[in-house]
Amino acid sequence: MPIELKMPALSPTMEEGTLAKWLVKEGDTVQSGDLLAEIETDKATMEYEAIDDGVISQILVPEGSENVKVGTVIAVIAGEGEDASAAKAAPAPAAAPEKNDVAPAKAGAASGSAPTPAAPASAEATDKAAPAVSGDRIKASPLAKRIAAEKGIDLSTITGTGPGGRIVKDDLEGVSASAPAAAAPAPAATAAPAPAAAPAPATAGPIPDFGIPHEDEKLSGMRKTIARRLTQSMQEAPHIYLTVDIRLDALLKLRGELNASLESRGVKLSVNDMLIKALAVALERVPACNVSFGGDVMRKYSRADISVAVSIPGGLITPIITDAGGKSMSKISTEMSELAAKAKEGKLQPNEYQGGTASISNMGMMGIKQFTAVINPPQAMIMAIGAGEKRPYVVDDALAIATVMSATGSFDHRAIDGADGALLMKTFKELVENPLGLVA
Known part of the structure; x- marks a missing residue:
């Protein structure tokens, strides 16, 4: 067929x-x-x-x-x-x-x-499903074959529900090597009603024409998604903002020393690479902030995966440094360079930008002193990094000139209490001002 x-x-x-x-x-x-x-x-x-x-x-x-x-x-x-x-x-x-x-x-x-085709309508229809074996060849999707190989499942014992009886991923759910299933379980005679879709966030209406010369540009899919997700975030997640001023002199000094030692390997650490590491370590030390709000559940992450905002033509994307707390800063730097290049070329794979437990957005390189960022759902916090600049600053009870940046954390108040958010900001500040803890 x-x-x-x-x-x-x-x-x-x-x-x-x-x-x-x-x-x-x-x-x-x-x-x-x-x-x-x-x-x-x-x-x-x-x-x-x-x-x-x-x-x-x-x-x-x-x-x-x-x-x-x-x-x-x-x-x-x-x-x-x-x-x-x-x-x-x-x-x-x-x-x-x-x-x-x-x-x-x-x-x-x-x-x-x-997409996986619909399952048969009844047990009788299941019995009439085409077999998965055609001659000596087992008909299965590449994903199903890989899952079967990993689990040690004999595909010849499985009846597929895909086109022409092909075995697909869903047919292997619940099947183990020790107890292979002879056939896919027969579904109920009628399908359960699909859950009601969540209401779409309100959208802006047409722009009035005031006679001003203009040109309308059709929104890209990326821009539509950004608009929808950020609107959803601001409507659903009550944001709380906490700001700290952080002295950068020790971190900049350490960065220079590390770059001198890494030059032969072709690695050059950026301040952002070091801040990614600092945020990840801070989240590990304050796990109450490494969470997601799920309505009736709170998801607590045991690893800090940091989504990093990268500006690309047409919008913004957030490639992820997985387990940033467990990686060296040189590894973070190498991965970030590769991900940023792929992002600008539109070549990121879904697993490289979907997920993450918290985000960081740095506008310091554009001279922005301080800003607040919108949380990237379903995450519960994002760190906004401003520019490092020379400011009058009290050092050892004396007024001095220091390189200082302002960092603002946005927290989903449904998931993170203000005291926990404040503790994360305090921990982040201490790590940046005493950066040897990032290389320990």
Whole structure:
């Protein structure tokens, strides 16, 4: 039977994307793992891989199409041994499922795999599912094969629910090597109602025309996402702001010494690299601030992953330094340089910018003395870094000139009490002013 290629969900928050470029054309033969298209999300351009073998019989969405909803059929593949022209002529699926149909399965994971098809409507339908084994070849998606290899699962014992009986990731849930399942569990005869979608944040209306010369520019997907998420953050998370002034002289001195020793390795630490480390260590010392608010649960993280705001053409993105507290500053510097370059080229993978337990945004290099940043949900805090500048400052009970910066923490007051936020700011200040603790 013809296999539908659907617009994949390349990230958990993706609702639509732009089909930037087709890498195949109608009549091309493709195999599992071949690249089919380039898809632009709100953050990056991703490559879409085939998980089935066959012939591209029909391309339904032309390249360059914008705002293509996740789950939209974008092309059709004629399966092995099928007539491509017959597959092309096949009628499009009905727009709405009948009463006894199961609701469509959720979109595929950010790995780039196609969305998982709906499970059979009944136990009887499950019994009639096509087997996963075709001759000597087990039909399974690349992700399912990798999971099976890691868990030691025998795929020949699994009945797939994907197209043509292909085994997909969901078929392996709950299956272990010691007790393989003979078949996927039969779902209920009717699907449970889908949970109600959360109301979308209010959006601005049309801009009045006051007769001023102007030009309207269509918003990019990235700009729409930034607007939606920041509006959501300010509406839902009660922000509390705490500011400290931090003397930088000791950190700048240490940076110069470290850079002299790292020069032969081609590593040059920035102040921001050292502040990323300082924030991560501070979060480890004040774990009450390394959290996320989840309505009826509080998620407490055992590792500090720092999202770092990077300005790119068209918006802002936050690549992540994972386990920043456990990495050396030279490692943080190397990773940050690589991530920033990929961000500017639009080549970040979802796992490189999704997640994080807290954020840091540095506008000091642009001369901004102090600012407050909007929390990046579902995180509960962000550190805003201002410029280091020469200021009159009391040093050892005497007025002196010192290099000082202002840092402002924004905290989600639902998750973090003011006293805990203040303790984090105090800890961060102490680490920056006594930076040898960052290399210990």
